[in-house]
Amino acid sequence: MFDWFPKNISTFGGDIDYVFKLIFYIVGIGFLLGELAILFFVVQFRRRDGQKAKYISGDKWPQLGWILIPTVLVLFLDLWIDFAGAKAYDAVKGEMPVHDVIVEVSSKQYNWIITYPGPDGVFATADDITKENDLHVPVNKVIKVVLKSQDVIHSFFVPVLRLKQDILPGRTTDVWFEATETGKYEIACAELCGYGHYTMRGFLHIHSEEEYAAWLAQIWPAE
Amino acid sequence: MAEQATSEVQHTEQMSFVRKYIFSVDHKVIGKQYLFLSLFMALVAGTMAYYVRWQLAWPETAVPGAGWIPEPTAFSGIIPPEFYNALVTMHGTIMVFFVGMPLLLGAFGNYLLPLMVGARDMAFPRLNMMSFWTIFTASLCMIASFFVEGGSAAAGWTGYAPLSADPIYTGVTWGLNLWIIGLALEFTSFLMGGINFLTTTVTMRAPGMTMLRLPLMVWMQITAAVLFMLSVGPLVAGAILLLLDRTVGTGFFLPGKGGDPLLWQHLFWFFGHPEVYVVLLPGIGAVMEILPVFSRKPIFGYRTIIWSTMVAGVLSFLVWAHHMYVSGMDPNLVMPFSITTILISVPFAVIIFAFMATLWGGSIEFKTPMLYAIGTVTTFIIGGVTGIFNGSPPVDIFIHDTYFVVSHFHFTLFPSVFLGGFAALYFWFPKMFGKMMNETLGKIHFWWTMICFNLVFIPMFVLGMGGHMRRIYNPMQYDFLKPMQGINQFITYSAILLLLGQIPFIVNFFWSMFGGKKAGDNPWNANTLEWATTTPVPHENFDTIPTVYHGPYDYSLPNQNEDWQPQHLEKEPAAVA
Numbered sequence: 001m002f003d004w005f006p007k008n009i010s011t012f013g014g015d016i017d018y019v020f021k022l023i024f025y026i027v028g029i030g031f032l033l034g035e036l037a038i039l040f041f042v043v044q045f046r047r048r049d050g051q052k053a054k055y056i057s058g059d060k061w062p063q064l065g066w067i068l069i070p071t072v073l074v075l076f077l078d079l080w081i082d083f084a085g086a087k088a089y090d091a092v093k094g095e096m097p098v099h100d101v102i103v104e105v106s107s108k109q110y111n112w113i114i115t116y117p118g119p120d121g122v123f124a125t126a127d128d129i130t131k132e133n134d135l136h137v138p139v140n141k142v143i144k145v146v147l148k149s150q151d152v153i154h155s156f157f158v159p160v161l162r163l164k165q166d167i168l169p170g171r172t173t174d175v176w177f178e179a180t181e182t183g184k185y186e187i188a189c190a191e192l193c194g195y196g197h198y199t200m201r202g203f204l205h206i207h208s209e210e211e212y213a214a215w216l217a218q219i220w221p222a223e
Numbered sequence: 224m225a226e227q228a229t230s231e232v233q234h235t236e237q238m239s240f241v242r243k244y245i246f247s248v249d250h251k252v253i254g255k256q257y258l259f260l261s262l263f264m265a266l267v268a269g270t271m272a273y274y275v276r277w278q279l280a281w282p283e284t285a286v287p288g289a290g291w292i293p294e295p296t297a298f299s300g301i302i303p304p305e306f307y308n309a310l311v312t313m314h315g316t317i318m319v320f321f322v323g324m325p326l327l328l329g330a331f332g333n334y335l336l337p338l339m340v341g342a343r344d345m346a347f348p349r350l351n352m353m354s355f356w357t358i359f360t361a362s363l364c365m366i367a368s369f370f371v372e373g374g375s376a377a378a379g380w381t382g383y384a385p386l387s388a389d390p391i392y393t394g395v396t397w398g399l400n401l402w403i404i405g406l407a408l409e410f411t412s413f414l415m416g417g418i419n420f421l422t423t424t425v426t427m428r429a430p431g432m433t434m435l436r437l438p439l440m441v442w443m444q445i446t447a448a449v450l451f452m453l454s455v456g457p458l459v460a461g462a463i464l465l466l467l468d469r470t471v472g473t474g475f476f477l478p479g480k481g482g483d484p485l486l487w488q489h490l491f492w493f494f495g496h497p498e499v500y501v502v503l504l505p506g507i508g509a510v511m512e513i514l515p516v517f518s519r520k521p522i523f524g525y526r527t528i529i530w531s532t533m534v535a536g537v538l539s540f541l542v543w544a545h546h547m548y549v550s551g552m553d554p555n556l557v558m559p560f561s562i563t564t565i566l567i568s569v570p571f572a573v574i575i576f577a578f579m580a581t582l583w584g585g586s587i588e589f590k591t592p593m594l595y596a597i598g599t600v601t602t603f604i605i606g607g608v609t610g611i612f613n614g615s616p617p618v619d620i621f622i623h624d625t626y627f628v629v630s631h632f633h634f635t636l637f638p639s640v641f642l643g644g645f646a647a648l649y650f651w652f653p654k655m656f657g658k659m660m661n662e663t664l665g666k667i668h669f670w671w672t673m674i675c676f677n678l679v680f681i682p683m684f685v686l687g688m689g690g691h692m693r694r695i696y697n698p699m700q701y702d703f704l705k706p707m708q709g710i711n712q713f714i715t716y717s718a719i720l721l722l723l724g725q726i727p728f729i730v731n732f733f734w735s736m737f738g739g740k741k742a743g744d745n746p747w748n749a750n751t752l753e754w755a756t757t758t759p760v761p762h763e764n765f766d767t768i769p770t771v772y773h774g775p776y777d778y779s780l781p782n783q784n785e786d787w788q789p790q791h792l793e794k795e796p797a798a799v800a
Contacts, residue, residue: 004688006703016617023615027608034575034604041582042597045518046589052786053779054584058523058577067524067576074572078565081615086558088617093554109392152386153484155549155624159690159703162621168485168551169385170478186703190624190692192379194392195305198696 006159009181009206013162015088022084026077092163096176099144101137107147107154107167110196112187119220129219133202138212139182147173155191158204166191179206246356248348251760253355254334255655258648260355261326264362265641268317269722271310278302280708280715282697304696305394308377311694313365315380316402319502320409321362323640327505328416329358331647332444334655336420338753339438341429341771341791343763346422354415357408364405368398376402379694381495384476384487388468403466410455410462417448429752429791431771435529436790438751438775439522442529443508447501450536454497461490488550492543500539502636504532506643507574507603510596513650514578516749517593518585519786521776523577531570531577538567548619557616564614571607575600586779586786590747591665595646598673599638606634609684624694627687630680637676645672645728653746657759658739664731671724678717682710748787751775755791 001024008017045053056063104115104123114135118127123146137143147156149169156175157164165175187202207215244252277286285300302310333351337344345351368375375398378387382402390396424437424445464475465487474480476487515522522528544552544560578600587593609631612618622628645668652660689707691698698704698711745754756765769791777788783795 002688004685006690016621019615020612020618020621023611023618027611031604031608034579035601037579038582038597038601041579041585042587042589045582045585045587047586051586053519053586055521055779055781056523056580056584057521057525057776058580059526064524064527067527067573067580070576071569071572075566075569078568078611081611082558082562082565085561085615085617089554089557089561089620092617092620093557152392153383157624157690157692159621164549164620164623166550168478170484171551173551186701188690188692188701191383192308192311192694193386195303195308195377195394195696197308197694198304198698198700201700 008160008162009179009183009185010161010163011178011180012088012091013160015091016162019081019084019088023081026081030074030077096144096174097142097178099176100141102144102146103135103137104146104148105135105156105167106150107156107189107193107200108150109152109194110189110200112156112200112202113150114202116219127220133187134205135187135202136205136207136212136215137179139179139206139208142176142178144174144176147175152193153191154189154193154200157188157190158185159188160185161204164190182206182208182211246352248344248352249762250333250337250345250348250351251655251764253351254330254332256355257325257329257333257358258655260359260362261322261330264317264321264325267366268314268322269725271314271317272718273722274302275307275310275314276715276718278307278696279698280712282699305377306374307696308379308393308694309369309375309395309398312376312379312382312402313369316376316406317365318640319380319498319636320406321358321365323502323636324409324413325358326640326644327502327509327647328413328420328444328447329355331440331509331644331651332416332420332448332505335651335753336441336444337423337427338654338756338760338764339441339751340424340427341432341752341765341769342423342427343765343768345419346427347419350415351419354412354419357412357415361405361408361412364401364408368401368405371397371401374398381491382465382487383491384465384468384482384484385478388465388476388482388484388487390469400466400469403462403469407459407462410459413451414455417452420445420448421452429768429771432752432790433771435526436771436774439511439525439528440505440508442532443504443511446532446536447504450497450504450539451501454494454540457490458494461487485547485550485552488547489543492546493540495546496543497536497539499632499635500536503639506599506639506647509643509647509650510578510599512749512751513592513596513646514581515776515778516650516747517590517596518582518587519778520581520585521774521778523580523583524573525774525776528574528577531573535567535570535574538563538570542567545614545619548616549623561614561616565611568607568611575604575607590649591660591662591669592646592650592747594666594669595642595649598669599642599646602634602642602673602676603638605681606631606636606638609634621690622687624692625687626683626691626693629693630683630687633680633683637680641672642676645669648732650747651753652735653742654753654758654760656736656739657742658735658737659742659746660735660739661731664727668724668727668731671727672721675717675721675724679714679721682714682717686710686714745789748785750777750787750789752790755789 106113112133115130117123147167149167155166161177163177185204187204189200274286289300373396377393377395386392467473468475474482476482476484541563545564548557744758755769771790772793779786
């Protein structure tokens with residue numbers, strides 16, 4: 001059932017998947033009970049000769065209990081889902097942990113423009129390097145991504161990280177993640193951004209520490 | 224006022240064909256005009272869904288039967304990306320605003336409301352006529368937008384700025400302007416309709432028809448009208464600002480000129496969420512009329528349902544930002560909106576439980592309208608519970624803008640608009656057209672539609688769990704989506720079958736209208752006032768305005784011979800005790 005998810009390689013992805021599963025089981029059971037009850041009622045109370053329907057207006061309190069008591073249960077389950085959700089949401093979008101690596105992703109129709117600050121760790125200096133559509137980061141490090149858009153709204157979506165963030169033109173939006181596995185994964189645009197929306201695909205390269213050092217050395221050989 | 228209406232009606236008797244059937248002020252004729260408009264638009268938007276589905280299943284291959292689309296929109300039947308975006312946009316826009324609303328509010332609201340409250344017509348018949356011709360013009364704008372240079376609107380049915388705010392981003396020029404103008408006209412049309420619904424219900428009820436003796440369909444219609452009137456203002460303002468951005472170069476939504484893209488989203492969704500209930504309430508209102516008739520039982524908890532509807536209506540104004548969890552708005556706003564969103568399940572749980580309790584202990588007859596009513600309830604539950612996933616912010620981070628959302632809102636809107644709409648149509652067709660619809664064809668239509676609908680949309684939840692983004696032209700671009708392409712093809716096969724499943728309906732509809740069995744005044748033995756008058760309904764609805772003695776759902780009263788008790792007849796002495 002949950003095999004349909006893309007695999008999760010972020011530290012907070014497990015929390016998100018947990019809330020999904022929690023909701024799935026809660027509403028799944030409710031759904032099954034509800035549908036079975038309806039099925040039972042329509043079979044049991046189908047029209048038969050000589051049998052009259054019961055007159056129940058449901059306007060009196062004792063009768064209303066039949067629908068209000070299950071409703072209290074619904075309210076309780078809602079609050080459970082709210083609290084579980086708040087905790088997981090806070091992990092992703094709450095206070096950002098101190099980052100190890102910072103990178104800027106700027107979107108435009110229909111490319112991801114990725115800027116690395118270079119060894120000085122500061123943007124808008126001479127050692128900045130800009131690449132298209134390939135985002136290289138180390139594994140097991142907190143990565144801060146500064147999102148900008150040059151034209152319309154795009155949405156930075158990395159399914160394996162369970163991370164999605166719309167990017168509004170005219171302002172910067174920060175997100176973070178920490179990947180737990182190396183590999184090459186896809187970045188997608190999740191917000192309709194024009195006729196080339198579907199081609200707006202990028203790659204997230206998650207390197208081991210040694211690989212990342214080698215990649216850095218290749219990009220900034222002089223230092 | 225009443226005198227004026229009477230003299231006018233007598234005058235209409237001798238009126239020309241044009242005044243009687245085209246520019247008519249009779250709510251019954253206007254209701255049927257809305258019905259035909261919405262069914263035609265459903266056909267248009269359904270065809271668009273077919274093109275979209277074909278492209279998703281077999282990307283960039285020629286769509287069978289698309290050859291007629293004039294160049295350069297579709298070359299040799301292969302849908303180009305910009306046309307795909309236009310199809311997605313217009314499918315959504317038309318289905319919500321030109322099928323859902325005109326069918327449920329325009330057709331059934333107009334036709335039923337005066338009959339159900341026991342009035343001779345709407346309070347403002349001319350305004351009513353104007354509301355139809357306004358939406359008719361709006362529909363022409365929408366259809367015309369396909370034939371202007373640059374094609375029709377391609378920024379999604381939500382029209383997010385700045386994509387929609389400057390033609391350079393989509394290449395769409397007048398197509399999107401027409402889309403805005405068409406929507407503004409549609410809003411105007413339903414404002415006029417809503418004023419009529421509300422005024423008629425408040426001021427023109429038959430003697431004895433207290434507010435708490437109104438059929439629930441009327442309650443749902445007027446609640447929908449109020450929700451619409453209170454929510455649409457901001458969006459009309461937004462639409463005008465958007466049109467100004469596009470045509471005279473203002474920058475309300477363009478950050479380069481000091482504008483804010485998020486402003487559009489707030490204005491759109493402040494309207495957008497109540498709008499969902501505008502379309503939903505009349506659909507379940509029909510269910511509320513049909514369940515008691517075919518289970519021969521009162522609706523369970525009449526007043527509780529009304530209160531729950533009002534609570535849901537109020538909450539619907541406090542949830543709009545749940546569409547914007549990942550939009551970049553202040554993350555501190557997210558949890559409050561999530562709590563209100565998930566709480567909305569409470570009033571709807573009450574309503575669903577009330578439906579189930581209505582079935583309990585009934586004597587249920589499975590006529591086509593009843594099958595559709597039960598179908599509406601069973602599928603709407605799926606729409607309701609999947610809303611909890613979307614309403615939970617962490618889960619939404621992952622499933623936002625994926626097929627999970629697409630499937631969720633189809634599971635809310637399809638049951639309401641189509642299953643509820645068909646329930647209503649099969650149920651009130653005898654009154655509207657004086658003929659019975661064919662039961663066998665109706666049942667074939669029901670099972671075919673019901674099964675195929677689920678086969679289309681349940682697999683979409685799986686796509687969403689896999690991260691499949693919505694509104695993408697060619698899923699085969701992404702490696703992580705390729706393994707799911709089989710599901711996309713399965714959905715398309717099912718969608719084609721779903722569309723073909725409407726053939727029995729179309730045959731039944733026209734065949735019954737002209738050659739169906741003649742319907743009596745009250746073929747279902749129902750209590751409400753629309754069945755108290757003769758079929759076909761006379762010009763002023765009732766020969767004499769009936770007096771109402773009790774509520775609409777007194778079925779199977781104890782100590783009584785008949786298992787129904789029409790609202791306009793006094794109870795037998797034995798039953799009063």
